[in-house]
Amino acid sequence: MAKNGSPRLFQVRRAMPKDELLYLIPSSAIAHTEKVLLDYANLHISNEGMVYWGGIREGNIVRVEAVIAPTTTSHPGSVTTSHRSNFDFVKALTDNNHTYIGQVHSHPGTWVDHSDGDSEWAAYKFEGLLSIVVPIYGRRGMLPLTKCGAHRFQSGTFVRLSSTYVANHFQVLDECNVHFVDLRNE
Secondary structure, rough: OOOOOOOOOOOOEOOOOOOOOEEEEEEEHHHHHHHHHHHHHHOOOOOOEEEEEEEEEEEOEEEEEEEEEOOEEEOOEEEEEEEEHHHHHHHHHHHHHOEEEEEEEEEEOOOOOHHHHHHHHOOOOOOOOOEEEEOOOOOOOOHHHHHOEEEEOOOEEEEOOOHHHHHHHHEHHHHHHHHEOOOOOO
């Protein structure tokens, strides 16, 4: 406890990788992602929602070119996908010549760190995978991206990227060339 009796807040150190990666995210990818997250938020009882991002990686450029809404099992405090849903997701990536860039999911409150479940149940963990956590079920949108928790899988664990890193390495583009695949009703 702090001297005034209030809980002590600890400043959690965020990762500031020394790399030249540039993440290019079309505004339409943000719009599709926000819409899917709001679909979950607007259920009779609000639930966490999830989408996958696909795209290309060329050198230091990572470009989102697809938003894929998987079939999920969602609850107010969690969202998971099945093996079948993940198969359909991989097929959608393959059919469109995309690679897996990352996942985006929502949390009920303002906390945007990874929970133990977020880290454990993330699909296809590999070096460089992004995982973005959007606060308040996505009701207030994703922009600026620094209000979200941007995590990257590195050295066997998810680390949260600093707001400075996100501001300098994530660029939202004004273009509409994103492929949207909705697998929720298939």
